[in-house]
Amino acid sequence: MYPTNASAPETQLRELLESRAEVVRARHIEGVLTSLARQRHLRHAASGAMARHAEVQAIVGADLRPLPTRRGIFEITEMDIAASGDLAYGCGLLKAGTEVDSFPVRLTGVPAPYRRRVDDRAPTSIRRECLAGLFIIFDDRPSDSPFVERVWRCHSERAGRFLSVASSHWEMVVTR
Amino acid sequence: MRGPETNATAIDCPAEGEWLGIRFRLGTFMPQLPIVNLIDRKDVASPRATGRSFWLNGSAWEYPNFENAETLVARLVQGSVIARDSAVW
Numbered sequence: 001m002y003p004t005n006a007s008a009p010e011t012q013l014r015e016l017l018e019s020r021a022e023v024v025r026a027r028h029i030e031g032v033l034t035s036l037a038r039q040r041h042l043r044h045a046a047s048g049a050m051a052r053h054a055e056v057q058a059i060v061g062a063d064l065r066p067l068p069t070r071r072g073i074f075e076i077t078e079m080d081i082a083a084s085g086d087l088a089y090g091c092g093l094l095k096a097g098t099e100v101d102s103f104p105v106r107l108t109g110v111p112a113p114y115r116r117r118v119d120d121r122a123p124t125s126i127r128r129e130c131l132a133g134l135f136i137i138f139d140d141r142p143s144d145s146p147f148v149e150r151v152w153r154c155h156s157e158r159a160g161r162f163l164s165v166a167s168s169h170w171e172m173v174v175t176r
Numbered sequence: 177m178r179g180p181e182t183n184a185t186a187i188d189c190p191a192e193g194e195w196l197g198i199r200f201r202l203g204t205f206m207p208q209l210p211i212v213n214l215i216d217r218k219d220v221a222s223p224r225a226t227g228r229s230f231w232l233n234g235s236a237w238e239y240p241n242f243e244n245a246e247t248l249v250a251r252l253v254q255g256s257v258i259a260r261d262s263a264v265w
Contacts, residue, residue, distance in 0.1 A: 136189065143246060147253060147260055149199040151245040159191040163184055170211045171178045172198045173219075174230075174239055
């Protein structure tokens with residue numbers, strides 16, 4: 001168990017976990033708790049790259065293998081993909097060997113083949129821009145209504161730019 | 177209301193924003209608002225009525241949340257604000 005910061009008692013940590021539990025879809029609550037403890041500790045004790053790595057691990061719920069350069073660039077392994085389900089990184093795709101320098105973003109609700117085709121066509125500059133510092137947590141669900149394809153919600157933790165994929169559906173969106 | 181998009185577009189996203197979306201099935205439409213007018217981010221915003229409701233087609237509707245989105249859709253269908261072409265499936 002990694003040490004927690006003295007100002008972060010167990011109750012606060014559990015509240016943080018519960019607030020994210022639906023997002024991370026944690027299978028092993030104690031494992032995520034450990035990751036969050038490590039994340040909190042590193043936020044105070046380590047520089048940005050290490051803290052970002054810990055946060056990615058906490059959200060994905062799996063160990064990411066840092067590259068030797070330790071510049072905040074992380075390589076995704078097959079194991080990470082299996083553990084993270086439908087998590088995608090930035091506007092990129094989860095592929096073994098992919099290097100990412102940002103936080104994960106859920107891109108569910110868009111058929112994977114279509115998403116892949118759009119992303120592959122996007123200019124490299126846009127893809128790189130989309131990978132820079134944006135953090136959106138996305139959640140969605142199917143619907144049994146004959147009128148509704150899916151219901152989704154998301155929130156951003158910081159400002160940035162993302163790639164909105166093409167879609168043949170229209171939507172009603174509420175924001176605040 | 178956000179229409180279909182024919183291309184991928186880079187969008188600026190504010191910090192600390194929250195969004196809820198209801199994606200409608202193909203064949204669903206609003207008789208008073210042709211979806212063709214909304215294509216490629218020609219969004220139409222509905223004014224706020226109260227802190228918990230918004231105006232649409234001359235009536236105030238309660239904002240939906242993630243769990244009860246279908247309730248709003250059912251009311252909109254009942255009020256003929258949303259319809260579905262059964263030939264499209």
